[in-house]
Amino acid sequence: MSDSAYEDRLQAWVGRELVTRRPGQDPVNVPMIRHWVEAMEDDNPVYLDEDAARATGRDGVVAPASMLQAWTMRGYAASVSPDAERTGSDELTDLLAEGGYTSVVATDSEFEFHRELVPGDHVSVEETLEAISPEKKTALGPGRFISTVKTYRDASGEIVATQRWRMLRFRPAAKPEPAPKAPRPRPAINHDNEFWFAAAREHRLVIQRCADCKSLRHPPGPCCPQCGSFGWDTVESAGEGHVYTYVVNHHPRHPAFDYPLVVAVIELTEGTRLIANMTGVEPGDVEIGMPVVLDWIDPDPDLSLPVFRPAVAEES
Amino acid sequence: MITNVKRYEDVAVGEELPELRIPLTRTMIVATAIASRDYQDVHHDPSLAVERGSKDVFMNILTTNGLVDRYVTGWAGPAAVVKAIRIRLGAPNYPGDTMVLTGTVTAKHDDRRVEIAVRGVNEIGPHVTGTVVVRLPGQGIDS
Numbered sequence: 001m002s003d004s005a006y007e008d009r010l011q012a013w014v015g016r017e018l019v020t021r022r023p024g025q026d027p028v029n030v031p032m033i034r035h036w037v038e039a040m041e042d043d044n045p046v047y048l049d050e051d052a053a054r055a056t057g058r059d060g061v062v063a064p065a066s067m068l069q070a071w072t073m074r075g076y077a078a079s080v081s082p083d084a085e086r087t088g089s090d091e092l093t094d095l096l097a098e099g100g101y102t103s104v105v106a107t108d109s110e111f112e113f114h115r116e117l118v119p120g121d122h123v124s125v126e127e128t129l130e131a132i133s134p135e136k137k138t139a140l141g142p143g144r145f146i147s148t149v150k151t152y153r154d155a156s157g158e159i160v161a162t163q164r165w166r167m168l169r170f171r172p173a174a175k176p177e178p179a180p181k182a183p184r185p186r187p188a189i190n191h192d193n194e195f196w197f198a199a200a201r202e203h204r205l206v207i208q209r210c211a212d213c214k215s216l217r218h219p220p221g222p223c224c225p226q227c228g229s230f231g232w233d234t235v236e237s238a239g240e241g242h243v244y245t246y247v248v249n250h251h252p253r254h255p256a257f258d259y260p261l262v263v264a265v266i267e268l269t270e271g272t273r274l275i276a277n278m279t280g281v282e283p284g285d286v287e288i289g290m291p292v293v294l295d296w297i298d299p300d301p302d303l304s305l306p307v308f309r310p311a312v313a314e315e316s
Numbered sequence: 317m318i319t320n321v322k323r324y325e326d327v328a329v330g331e332e333l334p335e336l337r338i339p340l341t342r343t344m345i346v347a348t349a350i351a352s353r354d355y356q357d358v359h360h361d362p363s364l365a366v367e368r369g370s371k372d373v374f375m376n377i378l379t380t381n382g383l384v385d386r387y388v389t390g391w392a393g394p395a396a397v398v399k400a401i402r403i404r405l406g407a408p409n410y411p412g413d414t415m416v417l418t419g420t421v422t423a424k425h426d427d428r429r430v431e432i433a434v435r436g437v438n439e440i441g442p443h444v445t446g447t448v449v450v451r452l453p454g455q456g457i458d459s
Binding site for chain 2: 107141
């Protein structure tokens with residue numbers, strides 16, 4: 001859809017009623033007033049003390065003027081329920097979200113109070129859209145100001161207050177890139193083990209094999225511990241095995257790792273063991289003997305390392 | 317028993333209200349949002365607030381209205397009747413900050429209405445600027 005078509009759809013809302021007259025869930029009442037004045041730490045006695053309120057010339061306690069909007073809020077259930085009855089306001093919110101304006105912050109509220117509210121008053125609200133601004137650059141991100149008028153009435157229909165209301169609906173500004181993570185500690189690479197890390201960069205897990213007696217060994221070394229031969233080649237592991245043992249590291253912490261950090265000794269089906277991290281499992285769920293399969297991590301362009309995740313049983 | 321009843325005649329244009337410092341704790345920001353029945357996640361859920369472009373949860377506008385109301389009526393006394401609260405929000409009120417409210421009487425009208433310009437500033441800048449209009453009792457008049 002073109003920008004102007006979107007603009008037309010938005011502007012079509014101007015003058016429309018966003019919320020048709022809707023009564024608050026409960027009439028003005030002392031418990032909600034008490035909740036409000038306690039949270040606001042407002043000790044004006046006319047809100048809770050009948051005698052004090054009468055001493056000021058009132059008939060009894062009154063609700064704080066600023067509390068008006070609270071009487072007509074939809075309440076928790078409707079705030080979180082996807083099945084709540086949808087209003088024009090919800091439809092406009094969706095249309096704005098379609099334009100990327102997914103976040104909201106209220107910017108202006110102008111109350112004019114016609115009379116004080118007293119317990120028993122049942123207040124309703126209706127809301128009409130006055131204006132939608134063109135997109136503006138704001139500190140929060142590009143957005144549009146939505147101006148409405150809310151009219152509050154008592155049960156007899158008399159207006160008790162009006163409220164001009166302005167919100168900014170905005171696209172959150174792109175977050176700054178998180179600071180690069182500390183690089184993972186470098187393996188000490190030498191002539192004897194460089195083949196292993198070179199294969200790892202190609203996501204191949206290899207095992208050193210004696211060229212003479214054919215026994216497998218890990219970690220890499222220059223000489224066969226079985227027959228003493230210096231001749232060797234490699235085989236590629238199938239990447240399956242089980243947890244031989246493990247620890248969960250909490251402390252001390254290195255900034256390159258996420259904690260708790262599982263450090264496991266994996267016994268491969270080929271018979272050799274290697275130390276590796278685990279992935280795809282909560283530290284508390286790791287068990288000795290747990291079947292695992294090979295996966296790879298690439299902490300940075302120069303380093304790839306094998307990790308192991310729990311083997312998923314074939315679904316029948 | 318009521319005290320601190322300010323009368324229309326007691327007030328002069330240019331009079332400054334005593335400053336009120338309000339510590340903005342996380343609990344207070346959440347408690348006031350819930351007291352105003354505002355369940356928007358940005359007022360109680362820090363991680364969702366960050367996702368929506370804020371640095372933390374922040375105070376809702378209904379609470380700013382409530383605090384401005386408390387500030388002015390705390391000065392004007394229990395006999396004052398609030399006729400208007402007009403505010404504009406700026407810098408958000410985040411947990412850990414303090415908002416300092418100040419006010420000045422800017423106008424007096426014949427029907428005993430008094431206008432007070434209010435400003436609430438936190439460490440980032442002005443959180444709220446606005447005007448509150450109250451009607452004060454006159455000499456020998458109760459309300």
